[in-house]
Amino acid sequence: MGSPDFAVPILEVLARHYPLVGVVTQPDRPAGRGRNLIPPAVKEVALRLGIPVMQPEKICLPDAMTQLQAWTPDLIVVAAFGQILRPAVLGLPRFGCINVHGSLLPRGRGAAPIQAAILNGDEKTGITIMKMDSGVDTGPILSQRALPIAPDDTGGSLFARMAPHGAELLIETLPRYLSGEIVPQSQPEEGATYAPMLKKKDGILDFTQPAFALERRVRAMNPWPGAFFEWHGQSLKVHKAHCAFEFTPIIQPAGKRIIYDGLPAIYGGGNTMLVLDEVQPAGKKFMPGKAFLAGARDWSITNNGK
Secondary structure (H helix, E strand, O other): OEOOHHHHHHHHHHHHHOOOOOEEOOOOEEEOOOOEEEOOHHHHHHHHHOOOEEOOOOOOOHHHHHHHHHHOOOOEEEEOOOOOOOHHHHOOOOOOEEEEEOOOOOOOEOOOHHHHHHHOOOOEEEEEEEEOOOOOOOOOEEEEEEEEOOOOOOHHHHHHHHHHHHHHHHHHHHHHHHOOOOOOEOOOOOOOOEOOOOOHHHHEOOOOOEHHHHHHHHHHOOOOOOEEEEEOOEEEEEEEEEEEEOOOOOOOOOOOEEEEOOEEEEEOEOOEEEEEEEEEOOOOOOEEHHHHHHHOOOOOOOOOOO
């Protein structure tokens, strides 16, 4: 059970090592300006591999449960599936349901742990293989692998880098789990955090926050939902940015727009500046900050001597 690119390496490695009776993924969804139906990445790979695919709106619906029972799986592997599994599903396979989760549990429980790790300024994250229970990522741990977070990592780049590690750790863990060599270890409650599913509003840049927090949000929300703020009544997306600090006894108001080293910049809290390296005005493609300034002459008349 899985849907986005993160789950693809996991599906591929499972198909090389075990007989797969079926794949469950999200329904095709409309996307792009044409609103054409786009299949999940996992569906495309499953069809290429000749594995039966089911795409229920909810896995607990009667037709979906009937198909699951007909497949009689020994084990269900879950990776970024996007739906909650009810007890009827969790108790179906004799070896239970195993989740490949993108954090070092108990930190980062929930739907968006990769983005949360960047938002929080964590220096590392990782992969956890866990046996699922009825809670939200609260099940006992089978194995873990830590990974560093690079200073320039985005939600997308970290997502892509973690996916193959998830596949590797899973295929190392499964034989030992199925043989009974691994005894699942209960998660400690100490240090537990929750990373809820992202919404469009999570991309809003609040310039009362210091620039280092804004820069993390820009990276964490790339590629979706994207960081943005209002400019001339429309959303200006920020694809890439960095922090700057100018020592001055005068406290600059949060949200003040200036030009800094030839780039558009905005003051955050504490006289810190978010310098916009790459932006996307409404209805246009991403462009360098300098190119944006060429068409945004009312951005600021301040050049701070540079």
